[in-house]
Amino acid sequence: MASLTRHVSPNVVSFVEYSVSRTGFTRFDLYATGMAELYYDTVLQQLGLSDYEALIGGSDTGALRGEISEATRLEVERAITYLWYTGAWPRIAPAAHAELRRQQANIEFVVSPDAYTEGLVWRAFGGHPAGAKPPGFGTWSDPPSCLPDLDEITTGIEGKHRGSAPGPTAPVLPESPDELAALLPGPAWAYFVTPSAHPLAAESNTTKSNPLEGTS
Amino acid sequence: MTSAAATTTARRTPRRRHDVIIVGAGMAGSLVAKELGRQGWDVLVLEAGNGGTDTWPGYLDSVNTFHGAVAKVPNSAYRSNSAAPFPDVLDLSPKGMGYQAGGYLRQNGELPYSTDYLRALGGSAMHWLGATPRMLPEDFSSKSTWGYGRDWPICYDTLESYYRAAEREIGVAGDVDGQRELGHRFPEDYTFPMEQIPPSYLDEVCRRLDGAEVTDPVAKKDFALKVTGLPQGRNSTPNHRYEGGTGYRPKGAVGLPNYGERCVGNASCIPICPVQAKWSPLRTQAEFSDTVSVATRCVVTRLLAGPDDRVRRVEYRVYNDPATPVSEVQSAEADIVVLAAHAIENAKLLLVSGLADHSGQVGRNLMDHPTLVTWALAAEPVGPFRGPAHTSGWEVFRSGPARSSRAPFRIEIGNWGWGWSTGAPMSNVAALLGLGGAPDGSARPDNGIRGPGLRYALGFLISRQIQLQFAVEQPADEGNRVTLDPDHRDGMGVPRPLVTYNLSEYVRSGFLAAKAVSDAIYHKLNAADNSTYTPQDGVAPLGHFIHHDQHFTFHGAGHGAGTHVMGTHRDTSVVDGWQRCWDHPNLYAVGCGSMPSIGTSNPSLTMAALALRSADRIHHDLVELHRPAYANGHRGHIGERTVPVAAQPHTEERP
Numbered sequence: 008m009a010s011l012t013r014h015v016s017p018n019v020v021s022f023v024e025y026s027v028s029r030t031g032f033t034r035f036d037l038y039a040t041g042m043a044e045l046y047y048d049t050v051l052q053q054l055g056l057s058d059y060e061a062l063i064g065g066s067d068t069g070a071l072r073g074e075i076s077e078a079t080r081l082e083v084e085r086a087i088t089y090l091w092y093t094g095a096w097p098r099i100a101p102a103a104h105a106e107l108r109r110q111q112a113n114i115e116f117v118v119s120p121d122a123y124t125e126g127l128v129w130r131a132f133g134g135h136p137a138g139a140k141p142p143g144f145g146t147w148s149d150p151p152s153c154l155p156d157l158d159e160i161t162t163g164i165e166g167k168h169r170g171s172a173p174g175p176t177a178p179v180l181p182e183s184p185d186e187l188a189a190l191l192p193g194p195a196w197a198y199f200v201t202p203s204a205h206p207l208a209a210e211s212n213t214t215k216s217n218p219l220e221g222t223s
Numbered sequence: 224m225t226s227a228a229a230t231t232t233a234r235r236t237p238r239r240r241h242d243v244i245i246v247g248a249g250m251a252g253s254l255v256a257k258e259l260g261r262q263g264w265d266v267l268v269l270e271a272g273n274g275g276t277d278t279w280p281g282y283l284d285s286v287n288t289f290h291g292a293v294a295k296v297p298n299s300a301y302r303s304n305s306a307a308p309f310p311d312v313l314d315l316s317p318k319g320m321g322y323q324a325g326g327y328l329r330q331n332g333e334l335p336y337s338t339d340y341l342r343a344l345g346g347s348a349m350h351w352l353g354a355t356p357r358m359l360p361e362d363f364s365s366k367s368t369w370g371y372g373r374d375w376p377i378c379y380d381t382l383e384s385y386y387r388a389a390e391r392e393i394g395v396a397g398d399v400d401g402q403r404e405l406g407h408r409f410p411e412d413y414t415f416p417m418e419q420i421p422p423s424y425l426d427e428v429c430r431r432l433d434g435a436e437v438t439d440p441v442a443k444k445d446f447a448l449k450v451t452g453l454p455q456g457r458n459s460t461p462n463h464r465y466e467g468g469t470g471y472r473p474k475g476a477v478g479l480p481n482y483g484e485r486c487v488g489n490a491s492c493i494p495i496c497p498v499q500a501k502w503s504p505l506r507t508q509a510e511f512s513d514t515v516s517v518a519t520r521c522v523v524t525r526l527l528a529g530p531d532d533r534v535r536r537v538e539y540r541v542y543n544d545p546a547t548p549v550s551e552v553q554s555a556e557a558d559i560v561v562l563a564a565h566a567i568e569n570a571k572l573l574l575v576s577g578l579a580d581h582s583g584q585v586g587r588n589l590m591d592h593p594t595l596v597t598w599a600l601a602a603e604p605v606g607p608f609r610g611p612a613h614t615s616g617w618e619v620f621r622s623g624p625a626r627s628s629r630a631p632f633r634i635e636i637g638n639w640g641w642g643w644s645t646g647a648p649m650s651n652v653a654a655l656l657g658l659g660g661a662p663d664g665s666a667r668p669d670n671g672i673r674g675p676g677l678r679y680a681l682g683f684l685i686s687r688q689i690q691l692q693f694a695v696e697q698p699a700d701e702g703n704r705v706t707l708d709p710d711h712r713d714g715m716g717v718p719r720p721l722v723t724y725n726l727s728e729y730v731r732s733g734f735l736a737a738k739a740v741s742d743a744i745y746h747k748l749n750a751a752d753n754s755t756y757t758p759q760d761g762v763a764p765l766g767h768f769i770h771h772d773q774h775f776t777f778h779g780a781g782h783g784a785g786t787h788v789m790g791t792h793r794d795t796s797v798v799d800g801w802q803r804c805w806d807h808p809n810l811y812a813v814g815c816g817s818m819p820s821i822g823t824s825n826p827s828l829t830m831a832a833l834a835l836r837s838a839d840r841i842h843h844d845l846v847e848l849h850r851p852a853y854a855n856g857h858r859g860h861i862g863e864r865t866v867p868v869a870a871q872p873h874t875e876e877r878p
Contacts, residue, residue, distance in 0.1 A: 029673055100664060123291065132608075138490070143488060154679075154683075154686065156679065157679045190672070191684065193755065194754075198294075202652070202653040206759065208654075
């Protein structure tokens with residue numbers, strides 16, 4: 008542990024430790040992106056130092072300006088997770104943005120071109136970032152790579168690190184299509200919709216447009 | 224790689240008089256320039272946009288721009304340009320049940336023309352997919368066969384040798400036998416330069432349905448499914464049997480030798496191939512002879528014709544800084560002027576100059592391939608977001624007597640998951656996290672998915688994403704048109720294009736059939752259809768329409784065409800079969816704008832074939848103009864540049 012973090016500031020170390028249990032990737036994977044310091048700087052800049060300390064820093068002194076609601080704390084946790092997965096800082100819920108009294112515009116931006124290529128989402132399904140890390144001619148014909156199951160992922164990030172958030176206790180993916188629709192994105196209403204503003208499939212009125220659906 | 228004729232600025236072009244001036248350094252313009260330069264003619268190519276991508280650092284800059292863009296739309300690798308503005312798909316947004324158009328294109332049609340193009344070195348072909356199917360022979364005569372659209376004045380067989388020339392120049396990878404089964408005609412022993420791009424794993428999943436029958440309820444006919452590979456302008460394994468065993472050496476990246484000589488699966492063809500395995504006009508430009516000059520940042524603003532209807536002068540504005548439209552007027556003369564600036568820009572320039580419009584068809588017949596996108600969750604992982612955007616399709620709905628009852632369509636098997644339809648995979652991350660808040664703006668309650676559960680769920684849900692794209696034929700319709708909007712001008716004072724666009728009943732009937740076919744296919748694949756197009760809270764998605772009580776959304780495919788249509792007579796068309804303007808013997812308008820129909824195939828290869836054919840004709844015209852005078856006076860005089868006797872009249876094409 009000491010050799011891995013000798014040249015990394017303690018703040019970045021604790022930021023990465025915080026991120027392990029939120030992302031489901033090991034600290035090795037997170038450091039391997041090369042983005043740890045850049046993401047830490049981004050989050051600090053987006054939240055401001057005092058709110059960062061209150062929400063993530065884990066300092067025992069608590070928030071310097073009163074309580075921040077649990078909903079906003081959760082939204083910030085989601086935003087940091089999104090940052091690791093996509094390389095972009097997202098648009099957060101307007102209520103959270105307002106409660107944090109942020110000066111920056113509430114829009115999504117890619118932190119750097121390299122951050123895009125280091126997004127974890129591509130690894131999560133066994134792929135590569137579109138436009139980078141090409142796997143080679145003809146590899147798109149191969150069967151998709153086998154993905155680790157939930158136990159393997161959970162075991163992978165445990166060990167010395169317990170994580171500051173509990174792992175899932177219930178099966179992650181629901182069976183019914185309606186419940187699944189609450190976890191899937193719905194259609195874009197314009198050519199591009201910022202990802203965190205996409206409606207969920209459940210909110211897009213998944214009434215089939217073909218009235219004959221299900222009768223064949 | 225031979226060294227490129229370097230792009231230059233207008234000030235450094237050596238002369239003000241050229242054999243040929245070509246407006247636009249895109250696909251058509253570059254092909255014509257290379258061919259004429261090869262014949263020794265002096266060619267000046269005027270490109271309105273920026274250059275730079277012809278050097279490797281400049282190209283990498285475009286790749287980085289793409290990586291850093293939040294909205295990974297087709298133009299996302301290229302910066303906007305105030306001096307030579309162009310439309311972006313981001314310009315459009317829904318408004319109530321309709322739309323509003325910001326940005327460069329003004330629009331007043333019932334439906335939005337939701338296609339973009341690019342004004343930069345290489346043009347829109349910089350962000351094309353690289354799909355190079357030919358048009359079907361029957362696509363050339365839809366009017367006389369089924370009573371819709373417009374007939375071509377030439378036929379497939381007339382164009383066939385030029386298709387082969389285009390396939391050589393671009394470097395097409397494909398399987399001729401698969402194309403023969405669709406009705407394309409080739410010489411007996413013809414092969415494409417390179418072997419077919421390997422089909423994707425999803426293509427093979429879909430191939431399990433081969434032979435299964437699907438009912439088209441609009442055509443009232445059953446069709447048997449068969450997956451066919453797509454010919455592509457993308458480097459693949461060379462075919463050693465090409466040209467009687469001569470073989471083929473793939474051409475790679477411009478500015479970096481021995482690189483990009485085979486696709487390595489970056490899966491970002493649109494908007495940019497990071498290794499240049501996908502063909503772009505830069506590659507053709509790198510082979511320009513010394514007699515061809517390319518001047519970037521030169522916006523052609525007007526063409527001036529003399530009393531003999533010959534175009535005498537090309538007026539253009541030169542700028543240094545694309546952030547401002549500050550510019551300086553210059554002009555040049557040429558024996559032949561070729562417009563190759565894209566269907567909409569060609570029409571705009573003709574309208575601004577008041578040229579070529581005896582028929583009243585300039586700007587009319589604007590076409591695209593309105594595309595229905597459907598998406599579903601497969602029962603097993605299918606490996607999306609890998610390889611070129613699509614490598615195979617279902618072709619059986621493109622042809623045959625069913626075209627008399629509904630618009631035909633080509634089904635593209637999408638290899639990039641739900642990207643186009645739902646913004647995957649980034650929107651998957653947001654959706655699973657519950658990030659961004661509920662519709663009322665409050666943060667969503669905790670759904671318990673985080674960490675390992677999030678990673679597992681993303682893997683599960685993204686790996687099963689299937690998307691199908693149905694490119695529907697849109698026939699020529701005079702009501703779909705580009706006109707000028709003199710009340711709204713761009714930074715240089717040129718009136719901006721005003722687009723009026725709609726989808727006819729015939730096209731909408733194609734959507735009805737396409738959706739039914741989509742439903743049947745997903746059912747056979749045991750995939751859970753997630754497609755939906757209904758308005759939410761009084762706001763309809765962009766491109767929404769209702770047909771026979773069903774909701775649909777269409778997307779533009781980027782295939783602008785028809786605006787200077789080709790025909791048999793000057794009363795009813797703008798250009799003849801050689802793409803030469805009926806009204807001006809030394810003016811050509813090349814590009815998809817000449818096409819009377821676009822069938823169900825991506826039009827670029829056909830545009831390339833037409834451009835090469837026009838280049839032959841232009842060379843012939845130039846030879847005629849340069850014929851020496853004879854004592855008996857049977858030929859024209861070079862000094863007076865009178866119209867040579869041999870060049871009149873326009874020859875009518877025999878189909």
